[in-house]
Amino acid sequence: MAESAVSTGLRAYVLIVGMWVRSTMAYRTSFLIMTLGNLLATGLDFVAIALMFTHIGQLGGFTLDEVAFLYGTTSVAFGLADLVLGTMGRLGQRVRDGTMDTLLVRPVPILAQVAADRFALRRLGRIIQGAVLLGWSLSRLDIDWTLDRVLLMPVMLLSGGAIFGALFVLGGAFQFWAKDASEVQNAFTFGGTTLLEYPPTVFGKELLRGVTFVIPLAFVNWLPALHILGRPDPLGLPARIGFAAPLVACGCCAVAGLAWRAGLRAYQSTGS
Amino acid sequence: MDDLIELDGVEKVFQVRRRAGLMRRERREVRAVDGISFRVPRGEMVGYIGPNGAGKSTTIKMLTGILVPSGGRLRVAGIDPSRERTRLARRIGVVFGQRTTLWWDLPLRDSYALVRRMYRIPDDRYRENLDRCVELLNLSELLDVPVRQLSLGQRMRGDIAAALLHDPEVLYLDEPTIGLDVVSKAKVRQFLRDVNAEQGTTVLLTTHDLTDIELLCKRVMVIDHGRLVYDGGLDGLHAVGESERTLVVDLEQELPPIEIPGSRTVRVEGPRQWLAFPATSSAAPIVAAVADGYPLVDLSVREPEIEDVIARMLHGGRGV
Ligand SMILES: Nc1ncnc2c1ncn2[C@@H]1O[C@H](COP(=O)(O)OP(=O)(O)OP(=O)(O)O)[C@@H](O)[C@H]1O
Numbered sequence A: 001m002a003e004s005a006v007s008t009g010l011r012a013y014v015l016i017v018g019m020w021v022r023s024t025m026a027y028r029t030s031f032l033i034m035t036l037g038n039l040l041a042t043g044l045d046f047v048a049i050a051l052m053f054t055h056i057g058q059l060g061g062f063t064l065d066e067v068a069f070l071y072g073t074t075s076v077a078f079g080l081a082d083l084v085l086g087t088m089g090r091l092g093q094r095v096r097d098g099t100m101d102t103l104l105v106r107p108v109p110i111l112a113q114v115a116a117d118r119f120a121l122r123r124l125g126r127i128i129q130g131a132v133l134l135g136w137s138l139s140r141l142d143i144d145w146t147l148d149r150v151l152l153m154p155v156m157l158l159s160g161g162a163i164f165g166a167l168f169v170l171g172g173a174f175q176f177w178a179k180d181a182s183e184v185q186n187a188f189t190f191g192g193t194t195l196l197e198y199p200p201t202v203f204g205k206e207l208l209r210g211v212t213f214v215i216p217l218a219f220v221n222w223l224p225a226l227h228i229l230g231r232p233d234p235l236g237l238p239a240r241i242g243f244a245a246p247l248v249a250c251g252c253c254a255v256a257g258l259a260w261r262a263g264l265r266a267y268q269s270t271g272s
Numbered sequence B: 001m002d003d004l005i006e007l008d009g010v011e012k013v014f015q016v017r018r019r020a021g022l023m024r025r026e027r028r029e030v031r032a033v034d035g036i037s038f039r040v041p042r043g044e045m046v047g048y049i050g051p052n053g054a055g056k057s058t059t060i061k062m063l064t065g066i067l068v069p070s071g072g073r074l075r076v077a078g079i080d081p082s083r084e085r086t087r088l089a090r091r092i093g094v095v096f097g098q099r100t101t102l103w104w105d106l107p108l109r110d111s112y113a114l115v116r117r118m119y120r121i122p123d124d125r126y127r128e129n130l131d132r133c134v135e136l137l138n139l140s141e142l143l144d145v146p147v148r149q150l151s152l153g154q155r156m157r158g159d160i161a162a163a164l165l166h167d168p169e170v171l172y173l174d175e176p177t178i179g180l181d182v183v184s185k186a187k188v189r190q191f192l193r194d195v196n197a198e199q200g201t202t203v204l205l206t207t208h209d210l211t212d213i214e215l216l217c218k219r220v221m222v223i224d225h226g227r228l229v230y231d232g233g234l235d236g237l238h239a240v241g242e243s244e245r246t247l248v249v250d251l252e253q254e255l256p257p258i259e260i261p262g263s264r265t266v267r268v269e270g271p272r273q274w275l276a277f278p279a280t281s282s283a284a285p286i287v288a289a290v291a292d293g294y295p296l297v298d299l300s301v302r303e304p305e306i307e308d309v310i311a312r313m314l315h316g317g318r319g320v
């Protein structure tokens, strides 16, 4: 009886996702084209950065290979969150038109239902693109692979995904009050990725402090990556601060969870 | 003792913001439900009626856990809906006439399969319930049609089936017959009556069609401006409201107004005449008297409109 909300949520998530995947697979060619398009669209982004390097050689003291490393890790982390929770942006629509009602009468946590709604496997495109870039950069970088650096790699990617995921949920929760807030969410998530694709050294100290201590985007990849690349933190934080990423991710998830609960209780439905 | 639905002084206040002038926004409160108390024992089928904006849907949304009440106490099957929404969801079924709970892009069959797994319905129960619904609601030809392609009436039947697959103890129906044709209405009513009689499902039903109430509910509750203004039998409602039924009579030729004790002629149009008589009394003696004394071609009885009955009741006797 007292089964945890997490396990029912996960089970329902898998159930609904399975249904969407099956129904998109019915149109296989269109799925392939969409995934390819997604891959290309995100890939072009990096091409722009690479072109820049033909002129400048270094960016904020970072080489092209290092920037590719930052870019790849951001893409993978963001891609994970986007794959799992990407439809969160449509929540405001549901709140506005009251179709949230129909999710609320089912015996399944709302978050799972909203996240799984219209699950799109084509969003794998970004993860693939990120992974390819990451692999390319790793093959060219000369990293001193100590044990803690090896460990930090998966920790960084998963925590990064979780931090972005928490931002998605937080943005979703916000839409219960401000029904048109998906723009605000996009600013933090999509805006955040653009930021993290560049070396921290090209930004001002104020911004760096903001994304370290207020909205801890820096823990997605900057801080762990600095340690892996063997570079000092521009804010002078200790080298191993990157290992705090899982803790930061847990904190973000807790905050997002609370906001989500509050948002659900504030839901007013619609008059008709 | 075995009250499945319990409300004690339940309130719902909406905060709405309205434009007041060029830049200013004005905050205003709408008391949609204003202190409602009632109980529904297990197995009862209750009508919940009232004019537009009375607070019917809002009450149902609180009873399902969609909305958090602003005040009062609410229990369904002993559960506080907004605190334990998912636990309650397994035990209730909901149909919103205005909105489908099915998956827009999925065929009915797939929607039902998803419902089965979400509610973890045992296989044999699922088969049995689905077969029964498909048969009684004529769904067999619709099972492979995506929900978005169904007509309103087809979709409604699909929704009703979906709400019953998991053997809910309570069924909330918010305008389940809206937009249905006569045949579909009859089907749905018969089906609901069977479900209530055979499974003992407790049903709370809102509608603007008095015939639904007459055919389905012994007890009716009337709500107006968020307050319960009547709770009792339908007869009592007619008596309180002094509502009238109408006998429409077609005669062979134009005649002066018919005069029959116990009724009054309210309208004459050529050979057709309208006779009003109290809703609480039988039409038979009046029909007999008309047939006896006048050259009758055809006749029909019209039930009072639900809004008229309520209006009469609210305004004490002679209504609008
Ligand atoms: N989400 C909401 N936000 C603000 N006001 C609302 C909301 N939902 C309902 N109301 C208001 O609350 C009152 C009751 O609405 P409700 O939908 O419960 O009426 P109803 O009895 O179901 O009416 P109808 O017969 O038209 O369906 C109305 O005045 C409506 O404007």
Ligand SMILES: [Mg+2]
Binding pocket: B056, B057, B058, B174
């Ligand atoms: Mg309503």
